[in-house]
Amino acid sequence: MNQDSPAPQLHWDIFCRVIDNFGDLGVAWRLACNLTERGQAVRLWADDISALAWMAPQGAPGVEVRVWTAPIDMTDITPGDVLIETFGCDIDSEFIVAYAKKISNSGQSCAWINQEYLSAEAYAARCHGLPSPVMSGPGRGLTKHFYYPGFTADTGGLLREPDLMARQAEFDRQAWLARQGVPWQGERLVSLFCYEPAGLGDLLDTLANGAQPTRILVTHGRANTAVRAEVLSKTTQQPRWNSQGLLSFFYLPQLSQVDYDHLLWASDVNFVRGEDSLVRALWAGRPFIWQIYPQHDAIHAHKLAAFLDWLQAPDSLRAFHQQWNGLSLSAATPSDAPFAPADWQGCATRAKARLLQQGDLTTQLLGFSAKIH
Secondary structure, rough: OOOOOOOOOEEEEEEEOOOOHHHHHHHHHHHHHHHHHOOOOEEEEEEEOOOOOHHHOOOOOOOEEEEEEOOOOOOOOOOOEEEEEOOOOOHHHHHHHHHHHHHHOOOOOOEEEOOOEEEOOHHHHOOOOOOEOOOOOOOOOEEEEEEEEOOOOOOOOOOOOHHHHHHHHHHHHHHHHHHHHHOOOOEEEEEOOOOOOOOOOOHHHHOOOOOOEEEEEEOOOOOHHHHOOOOOOOHHHOOOOOOOOEEEEEOOOOHHHHHHHHHHOOEEEEEEHHHHHHHHHHOOOOOOEOOOOHHHHHHHHHHHHHHHHHHHOOHHHHHHHHHOOOOOOOOOOOHHHOOOHHHHHHHHHHHHHHHHOOOOOOHHHHHHHHOOO
């Protein structure tokens, strides 16, 4: 489907269970907004919508938000034409019963889509778009389809608003920093969104002893807490660890999704965490470091390696990711991985250019839903 060709309007029900702090809700909200911008009607169901108060304080025209409670009161609720389970969450049985009845009475085909986690591993392309017949329960006889976001043309793409690049081109860095109260004097800016990364202490030491002044723009929440704790520990144990004053900090308030994009555009280097901020860092086109979610049996190490392979990351960037994420380093990889943003910029620029040649997730999803609906 061509992005310039309007899709027929469908009604979408998007379901999201909030497991992480706000990343999963952030992805679901972006998807809902992307769909409405393309003329679709969207109802977003989430079991915790509190983060939307700061993430999207203005709401979005056409997005109806519902608190997802169990069981769902189906009084006056007619399921939409397309059902989306984000990150493999399971829609409640009463809703599926009503959906099955609706499509049976209308003669519509089932458009029930399980939108999976983002991965650069080979299985994402292999499994993207596959049908999964439902053999039992209230959805028996229906068919789900797997939808895999991804970084290559044979996957479902990444979320990107149609005007994102135009807005980025018009962005005024100095004006935005001034509005946030950042006393920027031309020093290097590093944005930091993280939880408690293994390499945080080493990063602060590296920047405090670097060749240029650096200001870390610390995001609200666990990054703020982790940085303050690390600074206190260093100051207590070694009061002169930042004696030259080359490293400074600015602690940000909670940022809307729009302003988080602005933070990434304003910074020279971005440290990101999870799926949503990784994608936004790719669109920012700046050097970035990704803190991946840890999983049992170190499965996340394979996921990170697959992403770095796709990224065509230089050795220094691979080594820094290993250190930042606390993953074991091989004998050939030095433990003092270099912080080398200048070497990483070309990698980020080329990755962004490759992605811009591919269809974005929402455009592809509209085409996919039209094919199965």
